[in-house]
Amino acid sequence: xxxxxxxxxxxxxxxxxxxxxxxxxxxxxxxxxxxxxxxxxxxxxxxxxxxxxxxxxxxxxxxxxxxxxxxxxxxxxxxxxxxxxxxxxxxxxxxxxxxxxxxxxxxxxxxxxxxxxxxxxxxxxxxxxxxxxxxxxxxxxxxxxxxxxxxxxxxxxxxxxxxxxxxxxxxxxxxxxxxxxxxxxxxxxxxxxxxxxxxxxxxxxxxxxxxxxxxxxxxxxxxxxxxxxxxxxxxxxxxxxxxxxxxxxxxxxxxxxxxxxxxxxxxxxxxxxxxxxxxxxxxxxxxxxxxxxxxxxxxxxxxxxxxxxxxxxxxxxxxxxxxxxxxxxxxxxxxxxxx
Amino acid sequence: xxxxxxxxxxxxxxxxxxxxxxxxxxxxxxxxxxxxxxxxxxxxxxxxxxxxxxxxxxxxxxxxxxxxxxxxxxxxxxxxxxxxxxxxxxxxxxxxxxxxxxxxxxxxxxxxxxxxxxxxxxxxxxxxxxxxxxxxxxxxxxxxxxxxxxxxxxxxxxxxxxxxxxxxxxxxxxxxxxxxxxxxxxxxxxxxxxxxxxxxxxxxxxxxxxxxxxxxxxxxxxxxxxxxxxxxxxxxxxxxxxxxxxxxxxxxxxxxxxxxxxxxxxxxxxxxxxxxxxxxxxxxxxxxxxxxxxxxxxxxxxxxxxxxxxxxxxxxxxxxxxxxxxxxxxxxxxxxxxx
DNA sequence: TTGAAAGCGTTACCAC
DNA sequence: GTGGTAACGCTTTCAA
Numbered sequence: 175x176x177x178x179x180x181x182x183x184x185x186x187x188x189x190x191x192x193x194x195x196x197x198x199x200x201x202x203x204x205x206x207x208x209x210x211x212x213x214x215x216x217x218x219x220x221x222x223x224x225x226x227x228x229x230x231x232x233x234x235x236x237x238x239x240x241x242x243x244x245x246x247x248x249x250x251x252x253x254x255x256x257x258x259x260x261x262x263x264x265x266x267x268x269x270x271x272x273x274x275x276x277x278x279x280x281x282x283x284x285x286x287x288x289x290x291x292x293x294x295x296x297x298x299x300x301x302x303x304x305x306x307x308x309x310x311x312x313x314x315x316x317x318x319x320x321x322x323x324x325x326x327x328x329x330x331x332x333x334x335x336x337x338x339x340x341x342x343x344x345x346x347x348x349x350x351x352x353x354x355x356x357x358x359x360x361x362x363x364x365x366x367x368x369x370x371x372x373x374x375x376x377x378x379x380x381x382x383x384x385x386x387x388x389x390x391x392x393x394x395x396x397x398x399x400x401x402x403x404x405x406x407x408x409x410x411x412x413x414x415x416x417x418x419x420x421x422x423x424x425x426x427x428x429x430x431x432x433x434x435x436x437x438x439x440x441x442x443x444x445x446x447x448x449x450x451x452x453x454x455x456x457x458x459x460x461x462x463x464x465x466x467x468x469x470x471x472x473x474x475x476x477x478x479x480x481x482x483x484x485x486x487x488x489x490x491x492x493x494x495x496x497x498x499x500x501x502x503x504x505x506x507x508x509x510x511x512x513x
Numbered sequence: 514x515x516x517x518x519x520x521x522x523x524x525x526x527x528x529x530x531x532x533x534x535x536x537x538x539x540x541x542x543x544x545x546x547x548x549x550x551x552x553x554x555x556x557x558x559x560x561x562x563x564x565x566x567x568x569x570x571x572x573x574x575x576x577x578x579x580x581x582x583x584x585x586x587x588x589x590x591x592x593x594x595x596x597x598x599x600x601x602x603x604x605x606x607x608x609x610x611x612x613x614x615x616x617x618x619x620x621x622x623x624x625x626x627x628x629x630x631x632x633x634x635x636x637x638x639x640x641x642x643x644x645x646x647x648x649x650x651x652x653x654x655x656x657x658x659x660x661x662x663x664x665x666x667x668x669x670x671x672x673x674x675x676x677x678x679x680x681x682x683x684x685x686x687x688x689x690x691x692x693x694x695x696x697x698x699x700x701x702x703x704x705x706x707x708x709x710x711x712x713x714x715x716x717x718x719x720x721x722x723x724x725x726x727x728x729x730x731x732x733x734x735x736x737x738x739x740x741x742x743x744x745x746x747x748x749x750x751x752x753x754x755x756x757x758x759x760x761x762x763x764x765x766x767x768x769x770x771x772x773x774x775x776x777x778x779x780x781x782x783x784x785x786x787x788x789x790x791x792x793x794x795x796x797x798x799x800x801x802x803x804x805x806x807x808x809x810x811x812x813x814x815x816x817x818x819x820x821x822x823x824x825x826x827x828x829x830x831x832x833x834x835x836x837x838x839x840x841x842x843x844x845x846x847x848x849x850x851x852x
Numbered sequence: 853t854t855g856a857a858a859g860c861g862t863t864a865c866c867a868c
Numbered sequence: 869g870t871g872g873t874a875a876c877g878c879t880t881t882c883a884a
Contacts (some may be wrong), residue, residue, distance in 0.1 A: 178862090179861065188870075189871040190861090190872090191863085191865095191870070192869080195869090195870090203869070207870090224861095225563075225568045225861070226605075226861025226863085228563070228605075228876090229861075229876040231876090232564075233877055265515075266565075267564075276707075285583075351850070353695075353848065357695050451796030460853085469695070479877070483703075507846040507851060509691050509692065509695065509724070509846070511687045511691030512684065515877095517877060517878090519877075519878095530855060531853085532879085534854090541854080545856090562878070565877025566879085567878090568859085568860040568878070568879090572859085572860070572880085844866065855884080856881105859878100859880090860878090860879095863876095864874090864875085864878100866871105866874105867873105868869100868872100
């Protein structure tokens with residue numbers, strides 16, 4: 175039989191109200207009484223009853239916010255779906271989710287959104303942050319104001335954010351190279367198409383990829399180009415790269431750009447390239463079905479959103495901090511056959 | 514604001530007790546009253562509050578049972594862990610889990626376990642059934658007694674079980690062949706080591722595998738042998754098969770047996786076999802690290818157990834049947850780099 | 853067939 | 869600083 179506040183109150187010879195205040199550090203308890211209560215709770219292995227808590231929390235109008243500035247992006251749609259699903263599962267606590275979408279990489283917009291969420295009184299925020307000092311500062315300000323903040327999908331390390339939930343980018347690059355190891359035992363001469371060399375995640379992927387290549391016989395990165403996540407630019411740059419380096423036998427798309435990039439390869443008549451992409455979008459699936467891409471390394475966006483809300487909940491409602499500072503998703507390998 | 518039983522009661526001009534009886538079909542409600550209540554609930558979009566329900570359910574001593582007759586098996590340990598985790602998350606309902614382990618493939622034992630669980634008054638059972646008519650009958654008997662039953666990891670189709678939760682074995686075989694397609698473009702001459710040709714799952718894997726091979730150039734199944742899930746037998750049979758067919762360039766382990774089988778390959782000095790296994794065990798990982806196995810196709814045992822309990826809960830507590838008759842896990846590809 | 857009331861565990865509020 | 873009490877939504881029991 176689980177221990178209840180009532181039982182602790184009886185044992186300690188105080189009222190339930192006092193036990194509640196002691197257990198939750200709400201103050202107004204005489205230190206020696208508090209100590210005794212905490213000790214009894216500890217000894218009896220007290221864990222708060224979720225249902226009772228939920229019922230009482232309903233009147234609080236708890237809410238979380240999520241800031242992900244990429245509208246209509248398949249990846250973030252999934253992430254948001256995951257977050258919403260988790261929040262719905264906490265609906266008996268009266269929890270709701272405020273979603274702040276919008277254009278990409280707009281500093282002022284993101285600062286504005288954070289302020290709006292703060293003003294709305296959210297207890298927790300998950301953010302896919304722009305990597306700039308202004309955001310760092312703002313995050314620390316929110317944390318100081320008692321809001322639980324975590325980063326999703328993209329991290330800013332120099333902040334008081336609770337933890338990061340998302341892709342292990344380095345390992346993602348390693349895994350991509352691992353697939354090539356199996357498909358190109360004779361040696362890999364890789365062209366990399368990244369998004370932007372200013373994006374941390376993309377760089378980590380490239381690092382993992384090239385570190386791995388160094389340990390493989392006759393394998394190296396031949397050249398790198400940037401797509402800036404635009405298919406047209408990806409086309410141009412990939413075309414240039416492939417023309418300049420006919421020895422390339424392998425392409426690694428470390429970010430968006432596979433559609434444009436592969437068009438370039440097709441236009442150049444390159445039929446036996448081995449190609450690895452990232453993430454699981456409609457276009458990538460199509461390219462895999464057509465046999466132009468052999469595999470893609472995915473990062474479970476739905477679970478990222480889901481897990482993010484779980485962690486915020488534990489922190490904001492149960493006062494339980496995340497177990498790890500880095501909560502990494504699995505790097506899922508997809509080929510045509512297990513889409 | 515979500516609708517409550519109280520609100521419905523007021524609108525219908527009856528008491529909460531009556532609404533409860535009507536909503537849950539407990540009888541003792543005048544038909545016309547019942548109809549009116551149900552209609553109001555429908556119109557207002559009533560959904561029961563989870564927390565309130567949980568609090569009230571605590572006194573019921575609800576329990577589920579799980580029958581998986583493989584003691585000390587890594588795979589089933591994970592599955593049980595998943596089940597236990599899910600049940601713990603429902604602990605505010607007072608739910609508990611009764612685990613019935615034991616020896617493999619013992620019909621009488623499994624029948625006995627089912628009866629014991631029934632006598633213990635469980636509301637739901639997840640079972641990895643032995644594929645025999647006696648079990649079919651017993652399952653139908655349990656269902657008739659009002660117990661919700663689902664199959665996990667292995668199915669019996671001709672029963673009234675609610676659904677199957679587990680591996681999509683056919684697709685698992687297809688995926689294994691898909692990996693070989695990428696690694697052996699020149700053509701696959703496959704030796705298959707299965708567990709038992711009497712095991713449905715193993716057969717489905719082989720079927721998926723060979724169906725896929727038929728669509729690949731110069732590829733076919735050269736031979737098949739049985740390990741009966743014993744490493745010694747796997748060694749003997751694989752040794753025989755590889756000796757008889759030196760043209761084999763690829764091994765597919767559709768069940769346990771990779772340790773023995775690969776020892777045979779090593780002893781025969783076969784260095785350039787391409788090898789695919791199933792599941793993610795300590796031994797398989799080791800063989801991958803050593804480079805003897807290139808990839809393994811996994812079936813998420815933890816999630817199987819977890820999902821199974823979720824489905825039982827929805828059925829037993831919320832009266833919501835599973836959305837699909839077949840709840841398939843993802844077929845996860847693991848290589849050395851994404852273990 | 854129906855209603856009233858108690859109880860589940862937690863929190864908040866208001867007296868004292 | 870502390871205790872008493874009501875409130876959250878649902879189920880059950882007992883009486884009518």
